Amino acid sequence: MAELKQFHSQIIRLGLSADNDAMGRIIKFSAVSESGELNYAQKLFDGIPQPDSFIYNIVIRGYLQAQLTRNCIQLYSQMLQASVTPNHFTFPPLVRACSVHNAVEEGKQVHAHILKFGFLEDGFSQNNLIHMYVNFHRLEEARRVFDKMPRRDIVSWTTLISGFSQLGFVDDAYKIFELVPQRNSVCWNCMIAAYVKSNRFKEAFALFERMLAEKVELDKLVAASMLSACTGFGALEQGEWIHQYIKSHGIELDPKLATSIIDMYCKCGCLEKASEVFNGLPHKAISSWNSMIGGLAMHGKGNAAIELLKDMERKSLAPDNITFVNVLSACAHAGLVKEGHHYFHYMTKVYKLEPKMEHFGCMVDLLGRAGLLQEARKLIDEMPISPDAGVLGALLGACKIHGEIDLGEQIGKQLIELEPHNSGRYVLLANLYANVGRWDDVANIRKLMNDRGVKKVPGFSMIELDGVVNEFIAGGRTHPHANEIYAKLDEMLESIRSAGYVPDTEELLHDIDGEDKKNPLKYHSEKLAIAYGLLKTKPGATIRITKNLRVCKDCHHASKLISKIFYREIVVRDRNRFHHFRNGECSCNDYW
DNA sequence: TTAGGGTTAG
Structure with a gap:
């Protein structure tokens, strides 16, 4: 910038300060380059008697980059008033400004101008219009622009696909995707990511296979999306494959990608691999630290999570909000009450981070989990913000664990009205009633669910073998090896019975949040998945299961015994956390 | 000058 200012004074000496060519260059640098100064650009602009369209365009772009979208629109009006004709460089940033600024009326006017000035054939302007209407949540308009374009390019297609998927119309997005004449990796990734974001992992995997078959390059963004798919699905082998691919093809391990890999390993149950990647990073982004701390939290390693926070501080890195969410969650999962209190205050005292909803939720x-229900309630009452469903849900969960019926009933009723479509809330309240034998109330909740058309989420467990994910539902018989699996299950239960296993029939009576009322405990999906694992893996190999609900008491007990009798480590990821069953014990210390 | 990614409690 200093050199630029010198250059500017030379121009003044040469009497060129009214020369648009020379001044345009200086303004361009000041307005849009990284080391520029927008204020300076503005001052120069004001001193020019008759700026040309280039100068207007570049300052509009500068304003856009600085998020001063209002100024973009104002400058455009000024441009028209000065009778300077806009060209095809004028509209893309201008449309973008309307879009970012949510200026619907101005956007429509700019759209009309684009047509009036004859830029129907300009792909950049038209593509930006599609984007703008998507941003305004006006898909029909976006589609109309798309349909009227004389020549659509891959950006037009991808923008439209991403628009439909972002607004939740993933199936429509896919229909459009199928019509694209020539897809590049951005377009593939857009559709794959759409499936991943809506938790439709199988479709994401199927699309990925197709992409590879069509020999489209697997770039780092596709890799990142697929890592998320593996994370969501609990597909460790597939995730390892992607990681290996990244290494062997020299794909640059930028901080975001590294974080995705660490997160994948943590959430697929492999903390060792996650640490290995984490420790091997030359420059660790804060997100990498956070996902590693979060991983330790999920696996119940509270003290290790705290150690990592201290490590961060030793390296003079400032933890952020998310770091503390993860640290507090680590304390919660490990029952570290004293430490939790400490860090809850520490974050504000030392780092000036005001606790947000998430932090209160963790606390x-x-x-609550530790049984300090009154203290939990007091914290909620004293919160500076009003508690959301998540915070109340945490308290309700605690009431269920500790059989705190009065408080639980009050919170449960409140929650059901707050989130009338969340089946989990009804289930938890019904369970609370069931625990104390209030069967009429259980029936009432069931009826309320029926009347409101709220459906319970069906439970399922998954196990990945040779890169194939096998899914089980309670009592399901659709698996091609069903007979074999049920035989193994019976053998498995027989073995643990002789070691003292008694099915937890108490829970059976209350089994409303269990997997399926019609199917007895012995056919819970988790047990089926473990039986299949015992059948198909080598002796001594770790069995890894992912399930969508929380582990039930009976399955937890059975899994501990299976780990001992069959000499297997069993790693179960449930809705909340990981359980590592080993030699008759669980890493959660039965605290979950 | 236009399209794509990560870490957040229950």
């Missing part, structure tokens, strides 16, 4: 969970 309520921490206190």
Whole structure:
């Protein structure tokens, strides 16, 4: 910038300060380059008697980059008033400004101008219009622009696909995707990511296979999306494959990608691999630290999570909000009440981070799980913000664990009205009633669910073998090896019975949040998945299961015994956390 | 000058 200012004074000396060519260059640098100064550009602009369209365009772009979208629109009006004709460089940033600024009326006017000035054939302007209407949540308009374009390019297609998927119309997005004449990796990734974001992992995997078959390059963004798919699905082998691919093809391991890999390993149950990647990073982004701390939290390694926070501080890195969410969650899962209290205050005292909803949620969970229900309630009452469903849900969960019926009933009723479509809330309240034998109330909740058309989420467990994910539902018989699996299951249960296993029939009576009322405990999906694992893996190999609900008491007990009798480590990821069953014990210390 | 990614409690 200093050199630029010198250059500017030379121009003044040469009497060129009214020369648009020379001034345009200086303004361009000041307005849009990284080391520029927008204020300076503005001052120069004001001193030019008759700026040309290039100068207007470049300052509009500068304003856009600085998020001063209002100024973009104003400058455009000024341009028209000065009778300077806009060209095809004028509209893309201008449309973008309307879009970012949510200026619907101005956007429509700019759209009309684009047509009036004859830019129907300009792909950049038209593509930006599609984007703008998507941003305004006006898909029909976006589609109309798309349909009227004389020549659509891959960006037009991808923008439209991403628009439909972002607004939740993933199936429509896919229909459009199928019509694209020549897809590049951005377009593939857009559709794959759409499936991943809506938790439709199988479709994401199927699309990925197709992409590879069509020999489209697997770039780092596709890799990142697929890592998320593996994370969501609990597909460790597939995730390892992607990681290997990244290494062997020299794909640059930028901080975001590294974080995705660490997160994948943590959430697929492999903390060792996650640490290995984490420790091997030359420059660790804060997100990498956060996902590693979060991983330790999920696996119940509270003290290790705290150690990592201290490590961060030793390296003079400032933890952020997310770091503390993860640290507090680590304390909650490990029952570290004292430490939790400490860090809850510490974050504000030392780092000036005001606790947000998530932090209160963690604290309520921490206190509630530890049985300190009154303290949890007091914290909620004293919160500076009004608690959301998550915070109240944490308290309700604690009431269920500790059989705190009065408080639980009150919170449960409140939650059901707050989130009338969340089946989990009804289930938890019904369970609370069931625990104390209030069967009429259980029936009432069931009826309320029926009347409101709220469906319970069906439970399922998954196990990945040779890169194939096998899914089980309670009592399901659709698996091609069903007979074999049920035989193994019976053998498995017989073995643990002789070691003292008694099915937890108490829970059976209450089994409303269990997997399926019609199917007895012995056919819970988790047990089926473990039986299949015992059948198909080598002796001594770790069995890894992912399930969508929380582990039930009976399955937890059975899994501990199976780990001992069959000499297997069993790693179960449930809705909340990981359980590592080993030699008759669980890493959660039965605290979950 | 236009399209794509990560870490957040229950």
